[in-house]
Amino acid sequence: MAHILNILFRNFYFRFGYQILQPIAMTDSMTDTASAAPVQENTIRQENTHPQDTLRLLGLDFGSTTSSMMLAEVRVGRHSLDGRMGFSEPRMLLQSEPVFTPFTMAELLDESRINALLDEWLSAADWRSDAAPGQPDIQVAGAALITGLAARSENVQLLTDMISRRLGNSLIATADDPGLESWLAFMGSCATLSRHHSTRALINLDIGGGTTNPAQGLNGQVFDCGCFYIGARHLTFVPGTYTLLSFSSFGSLLLQYLGCEKQPGDTLNTDEVDAVVNFYVTALEFIALGDMSFFQRSPLHKSLLQMPFTPAANAGTHPLITFSGGVGEIIYQHERTGEWPAQTCYGDLGVVLAQGIIASPLLAADLRHQPEHAGRATVMGLTLHSCDVSGSSLYLSDPGRLPLNDLPIISRLPANTEADGWHRAVRLAMSSVSGACISIEDSRDILPQGIKTLAHTIRNALDEARYPLTQPLVLLMDSNLGKALGQYITDWGKENRCLYVIDEVPLRDARFVQIGKPYQHIVPVSFFGMN
Incomplete structure (x- = not known):
């Protein structure tokens, strides 16, 4: 189960809000672990901590033999050492006992039993992806991992559809992402x-x-x-x-x-x-x-x-x-x-x-x-390590368009890349009409004049390629220069371009990224297709 908690922490989409955690209904197959010690050691500044700084993370793991669920609570804040936004003080609130993954005699996933299992788990976790009218969104992030023989089942799409309906814009990874599963198990167990x-x-x-x-x-x-x-x-x-x-x-x-x-x-x-x-x-x-x-x-x-x-x-x-x-x-x-x-x-x-x-x-x-978590490594990793959070100096041209799902990371460019490199990357990004992402590496070394030069290079590439203003483009950075770069590229908002510059994010070797809905000036960032 450690696998699931790791995916949630580093590769998921969240639905965030401002609601204090309510007591969780328990069933006989659930274990209440709210009093357990934190499972990850992070030092975060938590001065003036408010209830809205607390988030809930949910992980679901469907494997060849067993399936399980885990619910955790974390705080959002800045690390005391490097100032980066992140999660701290993770606590297990609820974890199910592993159950045999429901298959029919024909080795297909059993729709009715899976529906009942999902309903039981989500009811016990008091999980809802959408708030009731007039109420703020609940502070949650969901992720699911489907692996092994479950992922090879002929009707695996049925399972992903059932999870999607219940978890909304959450990360759902299957066996075509084996590197992610291996990474999550490591992070969740050892x-x-x-x-x-x-x-x-x-x-x-x-x-x-x-x-x-x-x-x-x-x-x-x-x-x-x-x-x-x-x-x-x-x-x-x-x-x-x-x-x-x-x-x-x-x-x-x-x-x-x-x-x-x-x-x-x-x-x-x-x-x-x-x-x-x-x-x-x-x-x-x-x-x-x-x-x-x-x-x-x-x-x-x-x-x-x-x-x-x-x-x-x-x-x-x-x-x-x-x-x-x-x-x-x-x-x-x-x-x-x-x-x-x-x-x-x-x-x-x-x-x-x-x-x-x-x-x-x-x-x-x-x-x-x-x-620490041998048998539950995957669900632990899924829940706690499937998502990162951005810094607060990011640039969002239109927050209402978020979340952005399944964006291909089409290029990874050093911050000092010449114009030709940016022209090639932008032309490639245009081929993904639903949006694309470019990762800017080594941006922490950029000087103030350098950020203007970089923005000028990117803007020229967008103009020369006639990149559609309404087509989303996401730029990822590991420094806290997102807002400045976005403002320079759009000439301080005069150009109404669909641009998102997400900063202070660890740049991972992955093929796709998801950008979640904003929460208190930050957004969740989930990577998948790990290399």
């Missing part, structure tokens, strides 16, 4: 552990029912991500037995590769189960080593690779290895208690896969270093 071991690289393997999402980071920052169709639920069984209920396309190919001619209703023997687990553990060892040669051995091996994982080598020091996801939760539960759940009690290979990992000297070398 970012704090990584900062504690600040000079040692850390590789987190997020192992669920359908995929394994590795990410390598250093001192809390992720540098490499990957994704592989390796998980505990490609074969499902009658709980308590190895009688096969179903298999995914990847599970079917694996059984054929291993010479195991089994069909639903047949029972796997011990040697056959061991062969499957050994195959997966070997694959995980190659992933942990950053060696992709394993995934070139046969058509089956190649089919398991969705996104390569090739982390940079760390001279002299082997990376610390951690686990998250459902399999990670089983591993660390055993480390704490010395006990194992009954094999196939979840109707899959989760327990025996965890046992195989613990038996691997390479994979089990660092189990004494336990991450």
